[in-house]
Amino acid sequence: xxxxxxxxxxxxxxxxxxxxxxxxxxxxxxxxxxxxxxxxxxxxxxxxxxxxxxxxxxxxxxxxxxxxxxxxxxxxxxxxxxxxxxxxxxxxxxxxxxxxxxxxxxxxxxxxxxxxxxxxxxxxxxxxxxxxxxx
Amino acid sequence: xxxxxxxxxxxxxxxxxxxxxxxxxxxxxxxxxxxxxxxxxxxxxxxxxxxxxxxxxxxxxxxxxxxxxxxxxxxxxxxxxxxxxxxxxxxxxxxxxxxxxxxxxxxxxxxxxxxxxxxxxxxxxxxxxxxxxxxxxxxxxxxxxxxxxxxxxxxxxxxxxxxxxxxxxxxxxxxxxxxxxxxxxxxxxxxxxxxxxxx
Amino acid sequence: xxxxxxxxxxxxxxxxxxxxxxxxxxxxxxxxxxxxxxxxxxxxxxxxxxxxxxxxxxxxxxxxxxxxxxxxxxxxxxxxxxxxxxxxxxxxxxxxxxxxxxxxxxxxxxxxxxxxxxxxxxxxxxxxxxxxxxxxxxxxxxxxxxxxxxxxxxxxxxxxxxxxxxx
Numbered sequence: 001x002x003x004x005x006x007x008x009x010x011x012x013x014x015x016x017x018x019x020x021x022x023x024x025x026x027x028x029x030x031x032x033x034x035x036x037x038x039x040x041x042x043x044x045x046x047x048x049x050x051x052x053x054x055x056x057x058x059x060x061x062x063x064x065x066x067x068x069x070x071x072x073x074x075x076x077x078x079x080x081x082x083x084x085x086x087x088x089x090x091x092x093x094x095x096x097x098x099x100x101x102x103x104x105x106x107x108x109x110x111x112x113x114x115x116x117x118x119x120x121x122x123x124x125x126x127x128x129x130x131x132x133x134x135x
Numbered sequence: 136x137x138x139x140x141x142x143x144x145x146x147x148x149x150x151x152x153x154x155x156x157x158x159x160x161x162x163x164x165x166x167x168x169x170x171x172x173x174x175x176x177x178x179x180x181x182x183x184x185x186x187x188x189x190x191x192x193x194x195x196x197x198x199x200x201x202x203x204x205x206x207x208x209x210x211x212x213x214x215x216x217x218x219x220x221x222x223x224x225x226x227x228x229x230x231x232x233x234x235x236x237x238x239x240x241x242x243x244x245x246x247x248x249x250x251x252x253x254x255x256x257x258x259x260x261x262x263x264x265x266x267x268x269x270x271x272x273x274x275x276x277x278x279x280x281x282x283x284x285x286x287x288x289x290x291x292x293x294x295x296x297x298x299x300x301x302x303x304x305x306x307x308x309x310x311x312x313x314x315x316x317x318x319x320x321x322x323x324x325x326x327x328x329x330x331x332x333x334x
Numbered sequence: 335x336x337x338x339x340x341x342x343x344x345x346x347x348x349x350x351x352x353x354x355x356x357x358x359x360x361x362x363x364x365x366x367x368x369x370x371x372x373x374x375x376x377x378x379x380x381x382x383x384x385x386x387x388x389x390x391x392x393x394x395x396x397x398x399x400x401x402x403x404x405x406x407x408x409x410x411x412x413x414x415x416x417x418x419x420x421x422x423x424x425x426x427x428x429x430x431x432x433x434x435x436x437x438x439x440x441x442x443x444x445x446x447x448x449x450x451x452x453x454x455x456x457x458x459x460x461x462x463x464x465x466x467x468x469x470x471x472x473x474x475x476x477x478x479x480x481x482x483x484x485x486x487x488x489x490x491x492x493x494x495x496x497x498x499x500x501x
Contacts, residue, residue: 116481253373290384322380
């Protein structure tokens, strides 16, 4: 008989999008490739207690994580993110910087929710990595 | 005590009410004494943000320790002691992180003030009250934290040497040296301001 | 020329910190030593100048706003579910809010009033333990979780070209 495990596995893959964002009070990014973040992300960022007025998209990746699997996605030369699908909309997230683990945590990430990781960058700017589910 | 009674109640009544859990009574006490507590924190920290944070923290601690307040001092004095201790803790933490300047270390060892010439004229004589206050405030801001603290505790909180030593966690001898330096430095600073005013 | 101990004795005399016997001895000395008398006068002038002349200051926040922060912290600390915090939340998050003092106060007040930082079913503002170096802000209603890391603060991204560090 046909096994159903393959179908089940694909159906439970977690589809994710990760974005690397630069936060600043400058009107433009010095890098012309950087575009302002999507309106929905901008709106979400405004809801957070952050002080920057403008956010620019530096990189965007989409990837699937099967159940119990771990996927690592580089976002820049220096940073990457690793996601483990724990099932039940839960993930374990590990942020790497210069090859070193910077942060690790377990989060519930159902559809519609966004996880933001962030920190300070030079000249009073900030970096943000956002992780969200996509259909 | 009903809410409208709070504004007309005296401090001891509010304290009794707050000690039995009446937070509205405590809120009235906060409203009455907040400027004084903030002012004391500001005089020690000379930073608005820090003074706000520390005075907030003092109020939270005051609520937590309320049962220990027996009325041995006025409520305002009791709260002032709490904020002073918080400020001193913060200053000690900052001192561990700060690089000491040579002048600051020399101030501590007590060498600098012996070389200051004695100021013979009264530097605040003939000044309007508001101007005196401004000059004193400017001069205070030029002292180091340690010297300003001992001056504030002695001159404005009217603490004795022994109590200052206990509060600051140092010897009476250190209190006396710091107070002496602070006063001599203030005299010089105020005299300089007077000279500026006359030009 | 007076030594330091003698100078301190004059000060202690002025401040009423000497015993009766010591005070009498110092009074006699002051009457005979001009330099000592001049120093006493300076110290007295300074003390009198300061007495009662402390600059009054006003706390630069409204009664309601100031109290709301205190009340929130009291309730938070009294809540049995709250894990011990390292610092009060307003200190942990102050730096992430808009930097101008008055504006920061308005933002915080708006967030509190809008239920984003208090009230029912609302974002928990947690300070993580110091060893993780992270602050977590969770807004269940808005669907946002923000984890603010204290590092790589100045190292990972502390390059000369801020944008290029994110490439």
